[in-house]
Amino acid sequence: MLKIEHLTKIYGNKRAVDDLSLHINAGEIYGFIGHNGAGKTTTLKSVVGILQFDEGEITINGTSIKDDPLTCKKQIAYIPDNPDLYDYMTGIKYLNFIADIFEVGAKERTERIEKYAAAFEITGDLGSPIASYSHGMKQKLAIISAWLHEPHLIIMDEPFVGLDPKAAHLLKGMMREVCDKGGAIFFSTHVLEVAEKLCDKVAIIKDGKLIRFGTMEEVKGDESLEQVFLELEGAPC
Secondary structure, eight states, rough: OEEEEOOOOOEEEEEEEEEEEEEEEETOOOEEETTTTHHHHHHHHHHHTOOOOEEEEEEETTEEEOHHOOOHHEEEEEESSSSSOOSSSSSHHHEEEEEEHTTTTHHHHHHHHHHHHHHTTTTTTTTBBGOOOOOOHHHHHHHHHHHHTSSEEEEESSTTTTTOOHHHHHHHHHHHHHHHHEEEEEEEEEEEEHHHHOEEEEEEETTTEEEEEHHHHHHTTSHHHHHHHHHHHHHHO
């Protein structure tokens, strides 16, 4: 599904990501954790083709994000840590705009918009300008837009920030459903309790370097994910 091979991204004299390799397979929810500035967002932006990188290769279903970014982007969805939506649009216009980009048919988009807007309880707000939305509502709209074209791979940066408990529970179910249908999820989070319960695999990054990865059981053993993370954060790379 997603292969990251020897990814390196350099800013000046700093290696924001340093020789990172990860494979995310179909059916997996893969968590990506690390402190602020560890390289998580840089990695995710490189995966989705927003950032160019200095070394390495990233492929999605065998296609290089460098060589054929359009083919890759048709198969994925990306939710950044702070959704930058078009505030002058109404919610429904924005969703139709995204559906147009991904060539989602009229019947399919209507059904999916109605389904997810009702689930997130924002149906009555879709006619309002996005500028009037709270952060949580914008996050819900971004999630709905990501699910509209039924992507094979969904990349998310801190997706639970701003969501109320009910919406967070719904999102977790949606993530598992994607993987049950043969897709994959790769997401960063600081909410370690969620990662421990939800993820099939997890990777820990520190100062741009991958310091531990594998199944949840392999990474944490008999400890909690929080204990392992704090121990590794205190250890030198």
